[in-house]
Amino acid sequence: MQRRQLSDNITQYTIGKPLDTGAIILRSDQSADDCDRIPHFSADSDDDNNLRLSKALTDDEAIYGLGEMLGGLNKRGRKYRCYNNDDPNHTPEKQNLYGSHPFMIFDADETFGLFIDYPGEIVIDAGFDRRDTCTIELTKDVHNEVNTNIYIIEGKNKSEIIHNFLTLVGSPFMPPKWAFGYQQSRWSYPTADAVRDICRKFREYDIPCDAVYLDLDYMDDYKVFTTSHERFGDFAAFAKELLADGFHLVPIIDPGVKVEDGYAVYEEGKANNYFCKEYDYEDKKSSGDDFIAAVWPGRTAMPDFMNAQVRQWWADLYKQFCEIGVNSFWNDMNEPALFFTKRGLEDLYTTYDEVRSRTNPGLDFFDLKDKATGLSNNREDYKRFCHDCDGQTVCHDDVHNLYGFNMVRASADGLKRHSHGNRYFLLSRSSYIGSHRYGAVWTGDNQSWWEHIIVHIKMIQSMNMCGFFFVGPDIPGFGCDADAELLVRWLQVGIFTPFLRNHAALFTRSQEPWAFDDEITGIARNAIRFRYAMMPYIYSEYHNCVKFAKPFITPLSFAFSDHRCKSIEDQFMFGHSVMAAPVHSQNARGRSVTLPDCKWLAWRATDYTSREMEVFAPGTYFFDCRLDQFLLFIKEDSLFVMTSPGQNTQTRTDELTVIGLVTHSAEFTCYDDDGTTYQYEHGKYCTLRMKVTAEGSDYSVTCKYNAHDGYKNRIKRINFEIYNGKGELVRKSIKMSGDTPEAPVRR
Numbered sequence: 211m212q213r214r215q216l217s218d219n220i221t222q223y224t225i226g227k228p229l230d231t232g233a234i235i236l237r238s239d240q241s242a243d244d245c246d247r248i249p250h251f252s253a254d255s256d257d258d259n260n261l262r263l264s265k266a267l268t269d270d271e272a273i274y275g276l277g278e279m280l281g282g283l284n285k286r287g288r289k290y291r292c293y294n295n296d297d298p299n300h301t302p303e304k305q306n307l308y309g310s311h312p313f314m315i316f317d318a319d320e321t322f323g324l325f326i327d328y329p330g331e332i333v334i335d336a337g338f339d340r341r342d343t344c345t346i347e348l349t350k351d352v353h354n355e356v357n358t359n360i361y362i363i364e365g366k367n368k369s370e371i372i373h374n375f376l377t378l379v380g381s382p383f384m385p386p387k388w389a390f391g392y393q394q395s396r397w398s399y400p401t402a403d404a405v406r407d408i409c410r411k412f413r414e415y416d417i418p419c420d421a422v423y424l425d426l427d428y429m430d431d432y433k434v435f436t437t438s439h440e441r442f443g444d445f446a447a448f449a450k451e452l453l454a455d456g457f458h459l460v461p462i463i464d465p466g467v468k469v470e471d472g473y474a475v476y477e478e479g480k481a482n483n484y485f486c487k488e489y490d491y492e493d494k495k496s497s498g499d500d501f502i503a504a505v506w507p508g509r510t511a512m513p514d515f516m517n518a519q520v521r522q523w524w525a526d527l528y529k530q531f532c533e534i535g536v537n538s539f540w541n542d543m544n545e546p547a548l549f550f551t552k553r554g555l556e557d558l559y560t561t562y563d564e565v566r567s568r569t570n571p572g573l574d575f576f577d578l579k580d581k582a583t584g585l586s587n588n589r590e591d592y593k594r595f596c597h598d599c600d601g602q603t604v605c606h607d608d609v610h611n612l613y614g615f616n617m618v619r620a621s622a623d624g625l626k627r628h629s630h631g632n633r634y635f636l637l638s639r640s641s642y643i644g645s646h647r648y649g650a651v652w653t654g655d656n657q658s659w660w661e662h663i664i665v666h667i668k669m670i671q672s673m674n675m676c677g678f679f680f681v682g683p684d685i686p687g688f689g690c691d692a693d694a695e696l697l698v699r700w701l702q703v704g705i706f707t708p709f710l711r712n713h714a715a716l717f718t719r720s721q722e723p724w725a726f727d728d729e730i731t732g733i734a735r736n737a738i739r740f741r742y743a744m745m746p747y748i749y750s751e752y753h754n755c756v757k758f759a760k761p762f763i764t765p766l767s768f769a770f771s772d773h774r775c776k777s778i779e780d781q782f783m784f785g786h787s788v789m790a791a792p793v794h795s796q797n798a799r800g801r802s803v804t805l806p807d808c809k810w811l812a813w814r815a816t817d818y819t820s821r822e823m824e825v826f827a828p829g830t831y832f833f834d835c836r837l838d839q840f841l842l843f844i845k846e847d848s849l850f851v852m853t854s855p856g857q858n859t860q861t862r863t864d865e866l867t868v869i870g871l872v873t874h875s876a877e878f879t880c881y882d883d884d885g886t887t888y889q890y891e892h893g894k895y896c897t898l899r900m901k902v903t904a905e906g907s908d909y910s911v912t913c914k915y916n917a918h919d920g921y922k923n924r925i926k927r928i929n930f931e932i933y934n935g936k937g938e939l940v941r942k943s944i945k946m947s948g949d950t951p952e953a954p955v956r957r
């Protein structure tokens with residue numbers, strides 16, 4: 211084993227000759243030295259030659275991280291599997307979902323981070339078999355070896371460890387501003403008129419919205435990079451019309467390419483050997499034939515995204531869409547999902563024949579049933595194809611967790627290159643550590659179950675730790691029928707999630723904001739408008755988090771010292787000034803909230819103009835909360851900034867409202883840029899630094915505007931609503947003349 215110090219607090223341990231996964235961006239020219247152990251762990255090989263790391267756990271040791279996993283925020287007491295999986299049934303016992311994020315924090319007297327950069331299967335037993343032991347097993351590859359990089363990340367506390375981890379793997383991509391708006395989806399809005407109708411309804415009901423998604427049916431026969439003329443007519447004209455009306459279109463692109471003679475994408479891929487090849491696991495050889503599986507289009511070839519040339523080809527396929535102004539996409543089914551293969555079917559047919567003819571007494575109905583239900587995403591199939599990793603043949607199973615990552619990498623590259631300097635938006639279902647640098651992630655096929663709201667709340671916190679700040683679930687659940695109350699409560703969580711999209715499965719009940727009754731439409735409208743009112747706060751905070759590599763959503767126990775926070779997983783910090791504490795149980799009209807460490811300004815909100823505010827000392831309280839209300843809490847000596855919402859994120863107002871509870875002093879810096887290009891990277895942005903200082907029973911307020919590189923101030927007036935420790939409100943209004951504020955008005 212070799213050890214290399216990458217920075218003061220990150221050490222890399224290399225076992226064998228690992229493949230470069232692309233997960234990390236921090237390189238070092240420090241030479242490596244030999245070493246025989248990884249700190250904190252004992253390492254050995256099990257009987258199968260899998261690598262096993264073990265660590266004793268102290269009684270109150272917590273384990274955090276692992277990104278997209280079910281279970282608690284504290285991962286202790288369960289088993290997890292890093293092996294990307296298309297599983298639409300997110301029931302509590304499931305060990306893996308669509309992404310693999312093997313970064314963990316062990317939090318005891320000694321707190322440290324661990325990142326295992328291994329693209330094959332990893333099984334993590336976080337105190338399940340034995341309560342006092344964590345074991346991490348890396349499954350050997352086809353050559354009977356485990357080659358991997360392992361990183362130990364130090365820091366003086368959990369937040370610093372995450373920050374250091376993010377310097378290793380990079381900050382997430384910066385989406386365009388519109389992506390922070392509300393997004394509407396359904397499988398499917400199957401025609402241009404259906405989409406137009408949805409857009410019209412948003413305007414009619416006066417509900418802000420920035421994007422509408424196109425699921426499978428916009429394509430011609432599920433052929434990727436085509437559009438259906440029959441259902442969408444002139445697609446370019448349609449996209450233009452929608453954009454002009456303020457709606458971004460987000461079409462779906464799956465990896466599977468339909469096997470069909472004459473279909474250009476297939477023909478090109480086949481002619482250039484761009485598809486994954488069949489692989490003989492026993493002989494460790496490729497047959498040279500394209501590997502064919504079945505996905506939505508039927509027989510499908512799988513692009514070999516592990517190959518740089520293939521990524522380049524795929525990237526350029528987006529050009530035709532970018533040219534017509536469509537540079538936002540979602541990449542789905544990229545675990546990759548395989549409904550079945552010829553091998554799997556043959557096996558099923560043989561079993562069927564044997565059971566039917568009773569020629570094999572060892573087989574019965576249950577074998578037949580298992581064969582049928584095990585057809586999809588079968589592990590055997592993942593062992594039966596391979597990649598050409600720039601000259602080296604690699605069995606897919608050994609790098610399984612990198613497939614979605616490399617699809618996203620290719621897509622992002624194409625979208626960036628062909629967007630004429632505009633920011634793209636990309637959403638993916640599958641991911642690996644590092645794909646956050648290229649796109650956002652949604653958490654796949656959840657259900658319209660109350661149980662899944664709390665799953666969502668915990669998962670977005672864990673994903674933020676792994677670099678996936680721009681993340682969210684299908685609201686109010688993808689599968690099953692949602693009820694009105696679920697829509698409301700889930701939206702009231704979703705407005706505090708960076709990615710806010712309503713998406714539903716085929717054949718489920720409509721769940722658009724107006725799908726229930728007038729009262730519910732009104733409540734949904736208020737929640738979504740509140741989200742748009744928060745846009746200056748969200749955009750500023752998000753930009754800072756990306757710039758300074760710190761999560762946007764943070765668990766309470768990472769931000770506060772109060773020991774109770776360790777047990778609180780359903781409240782979280784949304785940026786650095788606001789804590790969300792959503793009601794997530796059916797029929798609940800209130801909930802307990804713990805307010806740690808300092809005073810808090812509690813806001814029981816119905817809409818962005820409502821002001822039911824009260825100041826609380828640290829403690830645990832029960833807050834009533836009707837269905838039309840939601841709870842947010844502004845931290846003492848910090849500021850929260852709002853504006854008036856419009857019909858989408860393009861609406862610009864010239865007034866800001868700043869709300870805070872100030873006992874000493876508080877600051878906030880509003881950040882803004884054009885929201886669409888990368889010009890901000892070259893200094894074209896503006897900042898507005900606001901400072902409120904308590905002076906007896908009054909406040910002094912200063913605002914400093916910085917328009918970098920000619921970027922102009924749009925804000926004409928700033929209204930301050932500042933509460934003191936006793937909950938008394940002082941209002942102040944500042945007029946900005948040009949780029950300088952007029953003298954603050956004294957009370």
Ligand code: GLC
Pocket residue numbers: 396397425426462542543639654655713714715
């Ligand atoms: C998958 C996706 C889902 C999509 C469906 C059809 O189930 O997770 O979001 O709607 O495929 O494309």
